[in-house]
Every structure is written in C-alpha cells, then in structure tokens.
Amino acid sequence: MTTPRGLHVALIEPEIPGNTGNIIRLCANTGAQLHLVEPLGFSLEDRLLRRAGLDYHEYTRMHVHRDFATLRAALPQGTRWVAYSAHGTGRHTDWQFADGDVLVFGPETRGLTPAQRNAADACLRIPMREGVRSLNLSNAVAIAVYEAWRQRGFDAHWCET
Structure with missing residues (x-):
C-alpha cells in the first residue's frame, strides 16, 4: 500500500471533521500521505469535512485503518514513529526527519495514550506558553x-512517493 519514502501523517481517532478536512488540504499541498485510524468521529462524507478539504481529496493519498495495530502493520519494519x-x-x-517518518x-x-x-x-x-490548554490539531x-519539510530544504519531491 505505502512505501517507506516520503512523509506520513497519522491521525488516531480524529473527532472533528473540520480539522481533518484542513489536514487533508495540508497533505495535498505538501505531498504527505495521510493515515486515518478508526473509529472516526465523523463520516468521510461529512459536509464539514468536505467543506474544509474542498476538492483536495483527489490530491491527497489517504488511507483508513481499522485500528492503530493495523496502521503499524501497513508500514514497513524500520519505520520511525514520531508522536x-x-x-x-x-x-x-x-x-532529524528522514524519509518514511510517520508523524x-x-x-x-x-x-495519544x-x-x-x-x-x-x-x-x-510543540512549545506553547504555560497555562494555555493546547493548539488546534490542524495547526x-x-x-x-x-x-519536517523545512529540514529537507522544502524539496518538492521529498514528500512524493
């Protein structure tokens, strides 16, 4: 299914369709492959997901996995997992990011558990000021x-497999 080259983004049980739609758009623009791990908090047909992702679905390599173990098994041995x-x-x-890293x-x-x-x-x-809850997932x-892309000199071919 996937190759060790390129950059991979894995969302474990994403809950908010707009965030996932924004990440679809991000992956389309950077060439990163997107992995969604079920259960999802929405349908892939959700209008909020489609609205945020617009027509970027066709430019994104997206894979859906039934659980975290299935995702791990789908990528080659030696893949580096960056939580x-x-x-x-x-x-x-x-x-120091390398080909095949999974964020x-x-x-x-x-x-994450x-x-x-x-x-x-x-x-x-990701550094933040103390006392502030968290960043939005898509941010x-x-x-x-x-x-990761900056470290690779914004090489347009790095994220492509």
Missing part, C-alpha cells in the same frame, strides 16, 4: 509537517 503530545520530552525542532497525533479531546506515546521512537512537544499538524 506529538503535550507530554512530549523533546521539542519538535530537535528531531502521529491523537484525538482532539484526549491526545501512554502506550501509543511509548511505542514511538520519539515523543515531541499542530501543520507546524510538524512544515518543520
């Missing part, structure tokens, strides 16, 4: 994807 969490121990700019994000209201964070090769945090994904 993003408020519990992360390193900054998002500290990781993993949890549900909007719960985030401790087991999902511990299964990752790195658990990163966090955009920050992470663009940092």
Whole structure:
C-alpha cells in the first residue's frame, strides 16, 4: 500500500471533521500521505469535512485503518514513529526527519495514550506558553509537517512517493 519514502501523517481517532478536512488540504499541498485510524468521529462524507478539504481529496493519498495495530502493520519494519503530545520530552525542532517518518497525533479531546506515546521512537512537544490548554490539531499538524519539510530544504519531491 505505502512505501517507506516520503512523509506520513497519522491521525488516531480524529473527532472533528473540520480539522481533518484542513489536514487533508495540508497533505495535498505538501505531498504527505495521510493515515486515518478508526473509529472516526465523523463520516468521510461529512459536509464539514468536505467543506474544509474542498476538492483536495483527489490530491491527497489517504488511507483508513481499522485500528492503530493495523496502521503499524501497513508500514514497513524500520519505520520511525514520531508522536506529538503535550507530554512530549523533546521539542519538535530537535528531531532529524528522514524519509518514511510517520508523524502521529491523537484525538482532539484526549491526545495519544501512554502506550501509543511509548511505542514511538520519539515523543515531541510543540512549545506553547504555560497555562494555555493546547493548539488546534490542524495547526499542530501543520507546524510538524512544515518543520519536517523545512529540514529537507522544502524539496518538492521529498514528500512524493
């Protein structure tokens, strides 16, 4: 299904259709592959998802997986898993991104479980001011994807498989 090359974004049990639609649009514009892990908090036919993603579905390689284990099995051995969490121990700019990396994000209201964070090769945090709850999921994904792409010199072919 997928190859180890390029950049992958994994949304674990996304809940808000507008966020996922914005991330579809982001992946279309950067070439990253998008992986959605069920259960989804919406239908892929949801009008809010379509509205946010507009007609970008055709430009995005999107895969739906029934659970986290199925996602992990779908990508090759040696794939590096980079979790993003408020519990992360390193900054998002500290990781050296490479072909095949999977950027993993949890549900909007719960985030990644401790087991999902511990299964990752790195658990990163996007700096924020103290006392502020969190970033919007689609904003966090955009920050992470663009940092990975920036490190690769914005090579237009890096994200393409």
